[in-house]
Amino acid sequence: MIELILEDYLASLKEKDELDILLSDLLKLDGYTVKSLPKTGERQYGVDLLAEKGEEIYLYVIKQGDLTRKIWDGDNNSVRQSFSEIFDVYLDTMLDSSNQSRKKNIVFVTNGIIKDAVRPNWEGYKKSNSTENINISSILLPDLVNLVFQQGFNETLFDKSKRSKLRKCLYFLDEPDYKLDFFESIISGYFEELEKVTTRQKKNKIFSSLQMLLSLVNHNAHEKQRYRISIQFTEYVLISMWSYMQKKNCFENSLEVLWLHKFIRFYIDSNEKFMDNLRPFSTIRNGLPSYNPVEYRVLCFEILGYISVYAAFLSTVNISNNLDLKYSAEDTVNLLISLMNNNYGFYYPVYDNDGIEVSLLFYVMLLQRNITDVEMLVKRYISHVFANIRSGKYPILERQYNLAMEIEFQETDYLKRYSASFLWGVLLEWAMLTEQDDLVKQILAFDFLSEATIQNWNCSSEEETNLYIKNEIHMQGYTDILNELEPKETKKMILDTSKIADFKHFSFIEYSFPAIGLMISRKYRVPVIPSYWRREFINRKE
Incomplete structure (x- = not known):
């Protein structure tokens, strides 16, 4: 086969x-x-x-x-x-x-x-x-x-075990809830091999085999129009590659940098095909296909995550002219805005940790648009989430589709279970940073949130290594409570320059590939490190 x-x-x-x-x-x-x-x-x-x-x-x-x-x-x-x-x-x-x-x-x-x-x-x-x-x-x-x-696929680098996993990886591509487990296992095997070898020739052989594997799975995903899966393939390879380079401290090694750029090309290609596929839907009112309102909103937020990360990538990485990009960062943001203007589902998060996608969107808008546009977007999101909650449709803390369906059709009263919120931490922080005091007061006075903890997550550069490990990442970092102090004190805590200074020591910031941290947040469902946008606000004031 x-x-x-x-x-x-x-x-x-x-x-x-x-x-x-x-x-x-x-x-x-x-x-x-x-x-x-x-x-x-x-x-x-x-x-x-x-x-x-x-x-x-x-x-x-x-x-x-x-x-x-x-x-x-x-x-x-x-x-x-x-x-x-x-x-x-x-x-x-x-x-x-x-x-x-x-x-x-x-x-x-x-x-x-x-x-x-x-x-x-x-x-x-x-x-x-x-x-x-x-x-x-x-x-x-x-x-x-x-x-x-x-x-490339010799017995050493592509043994029977890897071939078996590849067959399963490709066989299940048609499944609606496709899992990357087999693909990730193969990629992890490659990087385990890379950590054992020392010669340039052996490294080249492993990287070449990995490249051919990525080409192969992407080709099959594109043939089946599973573009989001293709992006996931390429993101996982980039995250794994960066983790390997961070562990080996080889960010200035020509061989690893060369292969990193080759894998970036795959990431760009997958995103461009994804956007080609989305363009016809961007001008149709509520044109994104779905079977029910919950699925529709889930799809909207998945799209929001992928495109926001890619737009941030284009905004923050030096792209060489020979890559011949089809979409610029501005084109990408324009496509996203067109989709949002024609699909209400982008404004109604299903899950509380859809705040990840909201913060990615706000961040890329801060990079690409003026502050007035960002203020209007923050206000619009807060208004829509307020309206949804008043209708009994809460962004739920558990990422459970069946529970989301029950709440959508008013079969469950979720009010008493709403004890803490990350989504409202994102919205409150951005309301503060864009100096919309009226919105801050509305959030803090909202009865629904009176007994809830409004929080945001952060971590230090010393914990970076564990960010790349799926089972470790959720044990890292610390939580700031944003509604236990007066707004002025909370804002002072948010703009603590010592945390911004530490942010510079993350390898993906130091070596100019900040999109890696954003990919990790979207993939592993952890909040985006808030220093991404906090430093932007601090720099604007200086």
Whole structure:
């Protein structure tokens, strides 16, 4: 089964920036030195990739799909034309003089097969043009599959246990409540291996295998239009990668940084496909599909979390020009606002810890919009949550869908169980920071909250290592109570500069990848570290 899935994935790769990069990685793993990859706008004279191994030179002509008569000799971009340019120009003028005497291998590479109708032409061309010093050969789809298994998914790095987990990971992709357990187990295995090896070559091999695995699962998720799952795949790899780099203190190592950037590209691609899928719904009134009001609101807040984290990522990370982004941070926020304007579910949290998504939204709006827009948004959320509670629909403390359904249809009175709230901690804090004293007074005077503890969570940089561990993260940090002091004293506590100073010592802040902390909050359901936005307010005042 894995062979068939891998074959389907390899057959889908585009020639530029996918198949050529995969081939380059496979060659490096097999001991080749890759000398050059094609650059956009530069004349290639038939050669898509140049490599060497031992005393021999390898020139690769890469095409996507089956070799048909048209692809063989149909136009100026045909395979035969590429071979002619290699013989007529490249071999004589583009190779260094030191390479002229070396044996040369001209290799046709495709993620398809050679069709029977054109095979005689191909075999005849090879026979006529091969010499003692020039060998012509091919790498077809079955050969690529074998190369991947030999060089990337070998028995050491992709053993039977991992293959079994991968089959299960892919098999359940159609399930509505998909769990990442099998995928996360595979990824954890890779990083356990990485912690044991020391040589650059062995690390490269593990990272290459991990990259191919991520490509494979993302491809299958995209085929099934499970874009949120694809984002989860990439987020988990980035969190695991950052945890590994933090543990090894290798943020300035070129190898790890190179692979981190490759994994970031997967994260961007998954988010862009997700937004492509959402765009048609963004202008339709209540157009997001759902079966009932609770499911609709749950979906809205899931979308809110993914897009807010991605918008924050785009707002806070230096993106190199060669990534060719489809959506900027501003585009991403605009899409989110359009969705919110047309879907009421974004304003009515189902669970108390949907305050995570609310704080992510407020934070990214603070980064991308003016303070007046943020003030209006805070006021709007407080108004809507007030209205919902007055209707008996409380943001519940337990993340239990069945209980949420009972409350939605007035089958349970939840009032007496509302003893503490993180959501109201977020709303109260933002009302204070945007200096909306009337809203602060309304919250503190609200009868519903008179017996409840309004709180917010925080942690110190000394606890960072445990943030990456699912079962440890909820045991970390401390809670501030926001309704036990006078508002002025509470605000003074919120803007404590010593906590902001400590925030700079988190590795994802120190090394300029703050989105990692936001991914952790969304994934592991822990409040966002409030220093993200508190430092923004402090900096605005200075």
